[in-house]
Amino acid sequence: MDGNSLKWYPGHIAKARRKIREQLSKINILVEVLDARAPISSDSGIFNKIQGKQIIYVVNKCDLIEDSYLKEIKKHFSGNKDVIFLSAKRSKNMKEILNRIKTYSKGKTSNLSKFGFKNTIVHVMIAGMPNVGKTEIIKKISGRKKLQVANRPGVTRNQQWISFENIRIMDTPGVLYPDFEDDDVVKKLAFLNIVDPARIGYEIVFEFIYNNLSQLERNIICENYRILETDIEFEIFLEKISEKTGIKGNENIASRVFSDYNKGCFKQIVMDRLNEDKS
Ligand SMILES: Nc1nc2c(ncn2[C@@H]2O[C@H](COP(=O)(O)OP(=O)(O)O)[C@@H](O)[C@H]2O)c(=O)[nH]1
Numbered sequence: 001m002d003g004n005s006l007k008w009y010p011g012h013i014a015k016a017r018r019k020i021r022e023q024l025s026k027i028n029i030l031v032e033v034l035d036a037r038a039p040i041s042s043d044s045g046i047f048n049k050i051q052g053k054q055i056i057y058v059v060n061k062c063d064l065i066e067d068s069y070l071k072e073i074k075k076h077f078s079g080n081k082d083v084i085f086l087s088a089k090r091s092k093n094m095k096e097i098l099n100r101i102k103t104y105s106k107g108k109t110s111n112l113s114k115f116g117f118k119n120t121i122v123h124v125m126i127a128g129m130p131n132v133g134k135t136e137i138i139k140k141i142s143g144r145k146k147l148q149v150a151n152r153p154g155v156t157r158n159q160q161w162i163s164f165e166n167i168r169i170m171d172t173p174g175v176l177y178p179d180f181e182d183d184d185v186v187k188k189l190a191f192l193n194i195v196d197p198a199r200i201g202y203e204i205v206f207e208f209i210y211n212n213l214s215q216l217e218r219n220i221i222c223e224n225y226r227i228l229e230t231d232i233e234f235e236i237f238l239e240k241i242s243e244k245t246g247i248k249g250n251e252n253i254a255s256r257v258f259s260d261y262n263k264g265c266f267k268q269i270v271m272d273r274l275n276e277d278k279s
């Protein structure tokens with residue numbers, strides 16, 4: 001990629017990472033949210049070297065993948081991480097995250113109550129890359145409908161506490177890894193809206209994604225736009241989508257495909273191929 005590629009790691013993300021670290025001493029349970037379509041590449045690593053705290057990984061947006069891939073992710077993580085699978089948008093499996101927080105906080109609160117502390121509050125921090133659904137998850141488990149979510153990175157700009165029952169949850173702005181140098185990973189994350197695709201260019205990102213799809217995956221997109229030809233070059237492919245949708249201009253056409261992908265039109269297409277990672 002050209003010299004512009006560093007623009008996707010803006011200063012406010014470095015600040016967000018620093019602020020998360022500053023708060024850690026107050027927190028009992030850490031939750032990192034991952035995107036189910038890229039459960040490895042969407043790990044920000046923010047809690048990697050932390051010891052002595054309970055860390056829960058939440059694989060969110062499971063409604064955007066197929067059951068067979070969900071099984072693969074479960075197998076991939078089995079045994080090494082404390083992982084929960086859910087879809088915040090569809091309110092699927094939300095109880096499990098609350099149950100897990102309550103289970104982990106039980107030991108803590110009963111210990112403190114021995115020393116006369118009443119109504120002990122459990123402090124939970126939710127972190128992860130931008131746009132993975134951190135705020136949506138907090139909305140669903142807290143019942144706070146007014147929290148702001150948006151399908152673009154960078155909406156939660158400041159840390160905020162949300163309290164309910166005996167739980168205080170800190171929502172945090174999205175973070176990326178600090179040594180983010182692999183342009184291919186950046187493009188994958190841009191296709192998921194984790195890195196703002198407009199910063200790189202929709203067409204540039206989509207060309208990379210398209211060129212890395214299998215024939216089967218290309219066919220899935222073709223079918224969605226009722227394109228009969230298969231095995232076509234990227235440029236021709238954009239022209240065909242334009243013919244079928246009436247959208248003009250390569251940026252706009254690519255942007256439409258992004259939006260359809262993020263609505264769940266191509267659930268078979270995921271950004272991390274787990275079987276290949278093992279080889
Ligand atoms: N399809 C799908 N979309 C989700 C899910 N959870 C969150 N979203 C959407 O993803 C976008 C980002 O959510 P948000 O909570 O603002 O992400 P944050 O930046 O991590 O706080 C919003 O458009 C949400 O509605 C989910 O489980 N499935």
Ligand SMILES: [Mg+2]
Pocket residue numbers: 134135136148149155156171172173
């Ligand atoms: Mg947010």
